[in-house]
Amino acid sequence: MIEFIAAFARWSQLTANLILFGSCVFLFIIGQQKTLFEAAWVARLERCFPWMAGAVLLGLIGILAITTGEATGIVANVWSPLAWLEIVQKTQIGYVWVARAALASVLLMAILVLRRAKREKWHYLLWAVVASFPLIAGTLMSHSSADEMSFAAVAPYAVHILLAGAWFGALPAVLLILYSSHSESGKALGLVTTSYLKKFSVVAAPVMLLLAVTGLIVTDRLVETFYHTLVASPYGWLLIAKLSILAVILVIAYQARYRWLPRLSEDGVEQNNRSTKHLRQWVGIEFFLAVLLVLLATILANTLPAKHTMIENWPYPFRFSINATWDEPYVQEMVWSGIVLFLIALSTIWLGKKNHWNRMTKILVPSLLGISSMAIALPPLAIEAYPETYLKPTIPFDAISIVNGSRLFAENCSNCHGPQGKGTQPVVDPDVRDPTDLLTQQHTAKYTVGNVFHLLTHGIPGTQMPGYAATLSEDDRWDLINFLHALSRGFDARLLGSMILPEMPVIASPVFNYAANDGSSGNLKDFRLQKNVLLVLFSWPQSKERFFQLAAAYDRIKALNTEILAVPIRALSQAELEQVAEIANFPVVIEGWSEIKDSYWLYRRVRTVPDLSGKGMFPGHMEFITDRFGYLRARWVGQFEGFGWQNFDALTLQLRQLNQEDEIMPPPGEHAH
Incomplete structure (x- = not known):
């Protein structure tokens, strides 16, 4: 019942407002002739104006009542003016409602006052302008303004x-x-x-x-x-x-x-x-x-x-994807043929009108050609889909999830896919497919995260991969997917270097929680829209000389709207922490370092050192720049890339370039896609 009242209140006030606005616009457009004001239909229409303005006000009162009940979660508050007043005084929705109600009241008064005067064309323009204000104010409560x-x-x-x-x-x-x-x-x-x-x-x-x-x-x-x-x-x-x-x-x-x-x-x-x-x-x-x-x-x-909709059960056994199918044999030819046939179908509409075809022919010919064009163009773009295809992850893409996923991968997947996921273990049986290369091959066009979740849950027919529904919880499967995404993104990160590509953010930095030796703590997202982050993964005492350089330049780096976070790649003893603290005047992570180290290790590769064999190397010192929007923009691996950021002019140049950039992409989401 409440839902019905809510729908009726919103519909009635919007309908009345639209009719009032549109009628006045129409009367203004045709109002050049004085005979208009003498027409009986104009008088009948104008008599409705006050009632429509009143309907706008009544509808707004109904909207306030329903909104109060929904906001408080108490149905009785729908009928409580005191509860309405609370919403009006303390919420943004209430402030917008007051503006809408005030503008609707002005509209009603303008109609009542000017209806008594001798009718002029500009009256309709004034009414139309005043009637537009409640409509415009109403957009401030729309989905468009919510985000x-x-x-x-x-x-x-x-x-x-x-x-x-x-x-x-x-x-x-x-x-x-x-x-x-x-x-x-x-x-x-x-x-x-x-x-x-x-x-x-x-x-x-x-x-x-x-x-x-x-x-x-x-x-x-x-x-x-x-x-x-x-x-x-x-x-x-x-x-x-x-x-x-x-x-x-x-x-x-x-x-x-x-x-x-x-x-x-x-x-x-x-x-x-x-x-x-x-x-x-x-x-x-x-x-x-x-x-x-x-x-x-x-x-x-x-x-x-x-x-914002979660599609938990995709109802179709297929989906369309140009990215996944475009390079397949004959796909482009079929699609273009279908497009040409569709254009022909459109042209037959014009031909039918020009040549005076009978009604049945004018309908049947374009319809049959249009249906045939879709039958040719769409099937080549279709790929298999599952009920979970568009399921969204429930576990955030962060360092804790990635590390848990890497442990699960080592326990359940590395025997076939190899320690780095490259699928290096061939299968003897010729009828069974070899393990998929999860590291260097792109799968995102063909497989959504929901697809991967389905395959992890039920297994893959024709391969040795089993389903893990009985052995891994749903959260564990999402952790495993997050690790696979980090694995793939880490391989893509080999294209990064010590110099940023201006205005081209691509790779999201894995999010993490931390606590530092200076008492500071938080999350990487805390720096978004505020500061860049220079993340330093170091070994001790091998990185001591670099720490002296960073400490000397710390004030200079902070002045460039950048914070340094130093992360050890192994547990440090109390004595070592004291040695580090004597040098470092910047935060050194003492809690959360293990997850940060293990997740950012996946982003270690450089173009000249792909590091695909065995378990992979672990460089002794790496530095990453994350911009203030949450994207990984540059990386320096001292072991592979030479002098690099030891030249602080080179480092500060990158930071200045980042600070000059406006937001060109929204901050990355919390979940893998």
């Missing part, structure tokens, strides 16, 4: 709402014109009302186009790269239903614009009446569908966005 309260995030949605109002809100006025022309008499009145409809039709076309463009922008922000959710989540299903209704509306609008409306100007009472009847009928259907569209949009605005 990021910025102009770039909110503006496309605000423009989308206003465009929707300019189209949808004008439909009641159009219906009133059509029904009034049926009851009124006189050729002159018919010509005037026809001109009104044509003006609206001319404006409606670009409005609908811009509405579609801004809708795509908003949808892309709420979906991002998770387009698979459009066919497997409530948000996606609602969006598809909304777009389907919109497609029907566009067909009706096209028929009205290019078929029935031009006939209103033709001579002949019978022809004029027939066209008017068609317009009344179909514009009425369009308005009904538009109301349903607004209802779906309201529900959609309060549904978890696609990019």
